[in-house]
Amino acid sequence: MKKTIISFIAIIILFFGVVYFSVFTGSIDVSMSELIHGLVSGTNADVQVIKDLRFPRIIIATFAGASLSVAGVLLQAVLRNPLAEPGIIGVSAGAGFMGMLMVAIFPTLFFFTPLFAFIGGAIAFALVYSFSWKSGLNPLRMILVGVAVNAIFTSLSQTFNYRGSYTSSLVTEVTTSTLAMKKWSEVEIIVTYGTLGLLVAFLVFSWCNYLVLEDKTAKSLGFNVNLARFIVSAIAVLLTSIATATAGMFIFVGLIIPHIGRLLVGTDHKKLIPFSAILGAVLILLSDTLGRLIIAPNEIPASIIMALIGGPFLIFLLRKSDRIYGN
Known part of the structure; x- marks a missing residue:
């Protein structure tokens, strides 16, 4: 219990520290007092730039990280597979394409882009789930099928982009995984849908605790496994779709964060879901901030930094695959 409280306090402090670092670090330098005065008066041009350029990407990065992390927690509970992650199994690619x-x-x-993206993510998840099922869910088969589904939807997206039309260039801007030049209209979308998705995800924490058990055990306790699996999967797909439609595709977030969360706060989803949401927000926001500072004035997309972190982490987990749920 003490470790959990300390972990929550530490991650909340870290979150606000990263937000502060992101707001006040960059080519434009203002003090806290100048920022507050400029936001109130609206007369400071530098503050207006920060307001219109940095604030939206900070908010979008926060909600995208929280949504993808919680989606990873939910999918790992549904599939009883710690390798399940929206980006790896093709849900993000399906959502992005649609x-x-x-x-x-x-x-x-x-x-309504997140709702359209939800349809694509649901199709991708249904394909992975159906093709992976053979007298039960095999973790390795699911990952392989997910990689194939991810490749299919990624190829469709790239084919669409290379039409060379003006429309496709605009679409690429909308779905790119760089958080530069994000607008307040996009903030409105991700805050609206993201808040709803995260709240609903927390409400089903007890279902997730049942889902990580064997089906026979959960059913013997009077739990409706199939209904819960469907609803929790839908919530995970919705969260993935929200983040993908607004911020672009980020892989490995939903893989890394739940594992760190279990180490720090345990496996109870009542604690794991909110902790993963905060930690995921920190990771994406920090990746985006570092991405715009490392080779300034140019930027490295946060998704690339995440891939560099997540790739070795996935290899490590595959090496430890004998500890996968359900094996």
């Missing part, structure tokens, strides 16, 4: 397609066809429905 969001891209719908923005191109119905640009006036931009606010």
